Amino acid sequence: MDKVQRKSCILLLEDGSIFHGYGIGLIGTTSGEICFNTGITGYQEVYTDPSYYGQILVNTTSHIGNYGVLDAETESGSVKIKGLVVKKFSDIFSRIQAEGSLQKYLEEAKIVGISDIDTRKLVRHIREKGAMNAIISSEIDDIDKLKELLSAVPSMEGLELASQVSTKETYFEGNPDAPLKVAVLDLGIKRNILRNLTSKGCYCKVFPSGTSFEEMNSWNPDGFFISNGPGDPASTTYAVETVKEIIKRDIPVFGICLGHQIIALANGITTYKMHHGHRGLNHPVKNLVTGKCEITSQNHGFSVSSDSVKNNENVEITHINLNDGTVEGIKILGKKAFSVQYHPEAAPGPHDSWYLFDQFIALMGEAETV
Structure with a gap:
């Protein structure tokens, strides 16, 4: 050549x-x-x-x-x-x-x-x-x-970009006969997230970013997934309103990256633009529930405010970044809702955090027995 x-x-x-x-x-x-x-x-x-x-x-x-x-x-x-x-x-x-x-x-x-x-x-x-x-x-x-x-180039702060990369039409992933149905709000989803969900027995229906809770819930899903995506989470107000409705009805919901930030905003927690963000395959994160450290794949320029979480009695920090102490995971107390800032599906990256998909599956299983 x-x-x-x-x-x-x-x-x-x-x-x-x-x-x-x-x-x-x-x-x-x-x-x-x-x-x-x-x-x-x-x-x-x-x-x-x-x-x-x-x-x-x-x-x-x-x-x-x-x-x-x-x-x-x-x-x-x-x-x-x-x-x-x-x-x-x-x-x-x-x-x-x-x-x-x-x-x-x-x-x-x-x-x-x-x-x-x-x-x-x-x-x-x-x-x-x-x-x-x-x-x-x-x-x-x-x-x-x-x-x-x-x-003339606009600042990333204040930009709503998820709608520009989201699917325009709903589509399905997985086996229609799978035991669990997951409604996915596509804010810019990575394919390997869907691969992880379908490999664990989920049939996914992927919805455009602006889809209402009512439309998604009419499919009668066992749980909701809020995806990663670009832009300023504080400007993605339509998704925040959708997630508020999901949490209000206590339906299992799991969010990754932008989805994590949207879940935080839906609970009154603020987000902010980071100095230069986290983007790489080897960020150390501590799971505060188990005490274990996991090496993670990350890609984000915005973050959830630690002080805002600590001042919210309904939200608990579950994971922190060991490099700078930023919030890497939260759960909503008394609700079947949790999220992480990093990418457990990797692609590329380590597989230390695959257990989070199992955690979501277990949460939906618990909901079925209620």
Whole structure:
């Protein structure tokens, strides 16, 4: 395979920082909030995670593209990142199962990226200064023009994005004869969440993000699942109202990531935008119920307020992040409702937290006997 000839490319940050490199993927211009993921493998699963919608992603791993792409390793129907930043980009791939190169994959998905920059320096800058908007261009070299374009990019804070990545029509996953029925509110769900639910005996009906409680409940589900997704949870008010109705009727409900934040908001707990978020495959989380630590896969730029939870007598913290003490899990006292901030389904990531799906199954089983 011949080496691809690269065009010069510019990455401009909102604070004026400039990085020069070479274009990867589509030749063009893209913008969004810049963030970084520390996972060593699983780049395709990360790029197709709907929770990254609206963001430019920095891979901290030195080499990206070296094992190509495989359709089975997607977590949604399309690439969801807005742009890509890497240190070294591989035009060739060595995995025998791969169906194509990452370069072609990005081109077909119309993703603009940049390579050959000092990602260590960039990540340290983001860690110090915090998340901010950025623009990548392999077609414009006028910095003033790029600054003008970047100034028009909205802040992630206040953005409602779940409706843009949610399914437009309801659909089913699993065996219709399965013993349990789960109504899934799709705010940007990853495929492996549905795989975990169906593998444990759940028949899932997946609903668009704006679906009312009444419509979902008319299917007579045994439980509700509130998915992950992008954007500011405080702006996803329609989902908060739906979850309030679920909890009011004490139907089993489990939330992951954005779903966790929505469950918190439905109980009067506040959320906030983090300095630079958690995105990677090795975040240590302590289960306060069992006392055990689990290594987790994470992807979020907003978090549930610890003080707000502690001041709410109806909500209990069940998990905390051992790096910074942030809230990683809650349960609603006296209700069949719980949630976690991280991703127990992984894809990519460790499997330490798969037990949470069993916990949800058990909760629905208890409800059946009431």
